[in-house]
Amino acid sequence: MELTLAKALNSGLRKALESDRKVVLLGEDVGRLGGVFRITDGLHKDFGGDRVIDTPLAESGIVGTAIGLAFRGYRPVCEIQFDGFVYPAYDQIVAQLAKIRARTAGRVAMPVVVRIPFGGGIGAVEHHSESPEAYFAHTAGLRVVCCARPSDAYWMIQQAVACDDPVIFFEPKRRYWDKGEVDPGAGAPLPLHAAEVVRPGTDLTLVGYGPTVRVCLDAADAAAEEGRRLEVIDLRSLSPLDTATVRDSVARTGRLITVHEAPGYLGMAAEIGSRITEECFYSLQAPALRVTGYDTPYPPSRLEDVYLPDLERVMDCVEQSLSY
Amino acid sequence: MLTTHFPTRDPDPVQLLDPSGHRVTHPDYALDLSPEEYRALYRDLVRIRRVDAEATTLQRQGELGLWASLLGQEAAQIGAGRALRPQDFVFSSYREHGIAWCRGVPPIDLLGFWRGTAHGSWDPYRAGMANYQVVVGGHALHGVGYGMGLRLDGADGAVLVCFGDGATSQGDVHEAFTYAAVFDAPVVFYCQNNHWAISEPLTRQTRVPLYRRAFGYGFPGIRVDGNDVLATLAVTDAALEHARSGSGPVLIEAVTYRMAPHTTSDDATRYRSPDEVAEWAARDPIARLRACLEREALADDAFFADVAAEAERLAVQLRTECRSLPDPRPTALFDHVYAGPHPLIDTERAQLTAFLDQFTDRSTDRFTDRFTDRFTDRPEGPGSWS
Numbered sequence: 197m198e199l200t201l202a203k204a205l206n207s208g209l210r211k212a213l214e215s216d217r218k219v220v221l222l223g224e225d226v227g228r229l230g231g232v233f234r235i236t237d238g239l240h241k242d243f244g245g246d247r248v249i250d251t252p253l254a255e256s257g258i259v260g261t262a263i264g265l266a267f268r269g270y271r272p273v274c275e276i277q278f279d280g281f282v283y284p285a286y287d288q289i290v291a292q293l294a295k296i297r298a299r300t301a302g303r304v305a306m307p308v309v310v311r312i313p314f315g316g317g318i319g320a321v322e323h324h325s326e327s328p329e330a331y332f333a334h335t336a337g338l339r340v341v342c343c344a345r346p347s348d349a350y351w352m353i354q355q356a357v358a359c360d361d362p363v364i365f366f367e368p369k370r371r372y373w374d375k376g377e378v379d380p381g382a383g384a385p386l387p388l389h390a391a392e393v394v395r396p397g398t399d400l401t402l403v404g405y406g407p408t409v410r411v412c413l414d415a416a417d418a419a420a421e422e423g424r425r426l427e428v429i430d431l432r433s434l435s436p437l438d439t440a441t442v443r444d445s446v447a448r449t450g451r452l453i454t455v456h457e458a459p460g461y462l463g464m465a466a467e468i469g470s471r472i473t474e475e476c477f478y479s480l481q482a483p484a485l486r487v488t489g490y491d492t493p494y495p496p497s498r499l500e501d502v503y504l505p506d507l508e509r510v511m512d513c514v515e516q517s518l519s520y
Numbered sequence: 521m522l523t524t525h526f527p528t529r530d531p532d533p534v535q536l537l538d539p540s541g542h543r544v545t546h547p548d549y550a551l552d553l554s555p556e557e558y559r560a561l562y563r564d565l566v567r568i569r570r571v572d573a574e575a576t577t578l579q580r581q582g583e584l585g586l587w588a589s590l591l592g593q594e595a596a597q598i599g600a601g602r603a604l605r606p607q608d609f610v611f612s613s614y615r616e617h618g619i620a621w622c623r624g625v626p627p628i629d630l631l632g633f634w635r636g637t638a639h640g641s642w643d644p645y646r647a648g649m650a651n652y653q654v655v656v657g658g659h660a661l662h663g664v665g666y667g668m669g670l671r672l673d674g675a676d677g678a679v680l681v682c683f684g685d686g687a688t689s690q691g692d693v694h695e696a697f698t699y700a701a702v703f704d705a706p707v708v709f710y711c712q713n714n715h716w717a718i719s720e721p722l723t724r725q726t727r728v729p730l731y732r733r734a735f736g737y738g739f740p741g742i743r744v745d746g747n748d749v750l751a752t753l754a755v756t757d758a759a760l761e762h763a764r765s766g767s768g769p770v771l772i773e774a775v776t777y778r779m780a781p782h783t784t785s786d787d788a789t790r791y792r793s794p795d796e797v798a799e800w801a802a803r804d805p806i807a808r809l810r811a812c813l814e815r816e817a818l819a820d821d822a823f824f825a826d827v828a829a830e831a832e833r834l835a836v837q838l839r840t841e842c843r844s845l846p847d848p849r850p851t852a853l854f855d856h857v858y859a860g861p862h863p864l865i866d867t868e869r870a871q872l873t874a875f876l877d878q879f880t881d882r883s884t885d886r887f888t889d890r891f892t893d894r895f896t897d898r899p900e901g902p903g904s905w906s
């Protein structure tokens with residue numbers, strides 16, 4: 197069936213709530229309202245206020261109490277309303293959630309999912325368009341994933357809930373209304389931490405995740421008109437990184453560009469570029485390049501088209517890579 | 521019995537044993553103990569103080585990297601700890617050695633944390649107490665979440681969350697009070713007001729008595745003499761029962777004093793007067809109970825001698841166990857970071873293993889310290905690095 201990414205997440209959460217009574221959802225406005233993006237729409241009605249819990253407006257409290265619930269054997273799924281509101285919970289995520297398994301020598305599991313709608317492009321005010329994924333990918337003990345398409349949204353959220361480690365789950369909010377085919381009967385097509393080649397090619401590897409997968413696919417279309425065949429990888433998992441899939445691709449294409457909305461400095465592209473340079477040095481025809489947000493605060497929305505990597509900037513970088 | 525109404529004046533802290541060791545009565549908190557129970561509390565107090573003193577000594581001798589002493593707070597912790605029941609659960613900070621003692625945590629399991637062999641040595645589910653948590657106030661929310669889980673389960677139990685006066689300034693403690701209140705979580709917030717947060721006095725944290733904060737959140741607040749083990753036991757018992765019965769959270773402020781520096785790295789003479797310390801020494805929790813036991817003929821000289829000897833034996837055993845705590849093997853770095861396989865962790869473990877193998881003498885299965893050429897015993901048998 198065809199679902200929007202938002203509805204696919206909603207269906208995936210419904211499946212998770214149905215299949216394990218220890219799954220509970222926590223967040224601001226996730227109850228009767230169904231969340232500001234309606235990702236939890238209808239779940240409060242069907243599963244009740246004890247399992248779909250409207251919390252006080254305190255993000256540290258959302259994650260901190262989820263940790264306590266996990267101590268008690270629950271599998272909480274937290275919704276952070278917007279990317280820019282996760283920072284009050286940052287201490288609970290990096291100093292507590294990520295470390296409790298190690299602190300307790302494996303005796304206490306932390307199967308907590310923190311869902312974060314992220315990224316720009318929706319004309320929002322300050323703090324509603326950020327890409328904080330690198331902060332979390334840098335922290336041992338967390339798993340960090342990002343869905344880009346409805347089918348992955350449906351399966352990955354269920355895999356994240358079933359995971360015995362904490363998972364930071366990024367959702368590309370400007371793609372919530374994109375539609376795609378979802379086959380609920382098929383079983384998850386890939387493990388949670390596998391990257392996927394979503395368009396095969398031979399001349400250059402474009403790596404994106406979340407909102408930039410669409411940008412990369414558009415670039416591959418545009419390049420095809422010029423006779424260039426670009427390979428596009430949807431990274432899906434930011435930690436751990438499926439380096440093998442990227443390495444195998446770059447070993448064939450010899451060229452790598454990583455595209456993300458987050459600032460470039462110490463971002464995911466830096467890590468991917470460094471690892472691929474280590475592993476594919478003799479295959480590379482050009483340096484590993486990147487197209488990212490600028491190293492500035494996220495701008496007022498009238499400037500976000502300048503800030504966000506778009507088709508033109510990616511094509512410009514493709515030209516640069518091919519010029520080596 | 522417990523009220524959520526703001527008091528018209530601050531009542532005196534609940535006291536059942538005055539500083540000279542006389543039993544006093546309180547209209548709200550009766551405590552009827554057998555002679556055996558009185559003596560058991562005394563044994564607890566003396567033994568945990570001896571454990572604490574031994575740990576301080578071990579730190580001075582280089583066996584521990586650091587120690588945070590509970591000296592002066594024994595009654596605050598033993599009273600609260602002995603009010604707990606098996607179905608209850610504790611989330612604590614790093615000075616709660618007396619609480620851990622009451623939960624049956626072997627003293628040696630307290631020391632690994634400070635020696636640097638483990639972040640947490642005991643099984644939280646077996647003890648009914650989470651491992652020490654160092655970010656001040658960070659665990660208060662964990663206790664509330666656990667309490668929310670107890671409620672969802674319909675389980676009979678309560679959570680004791682222990683923190684100090686400094687932690688009450690943290691945002692997480694405010695959030696914990698809010699969440700506990702609106703979700704009616706069965707949580708007893710147990711604040712040991714020991715008057716000092718390293719060098720900062722209570723007046724830098726608050727301008728009102730801490731117990732009063734509870735009323736702003738809509739739950740009861742009680743102030744208790746934290747150096748009176750009978751009072752802390754009675755008050756915590758009542759608060760836990762209140763929480764278990766579904767009436768929601770309670771805040772207890774146990775007024776006590778940190779007799780030692782913040783930790784073994786601190787120098788308390790730089791910020792507080794000897795007169796103040798002497799004043800609190802006169803309210804010593806152990807001397808107070810001993811005076812009561814003697815006055816009321818609840819124990820004889822032989823009992824006191826036995827307890828002292830028992831505490832000495834405990835200290836000797838603790839010293840031996842501490843010195844023989846093994847260092848973790850190198851690749852323990854990678855244990856318990858994730859529940860399952862993880863490509864980055866697995867790769868790095870293999871890299872470290874290969875690196876260390878370069879320095880291993882296969883014929884003796886000993887490895888050379890690569891900087892000093894010293895041979896040291898390989899921590900475990902062949903091929904067991906990982």
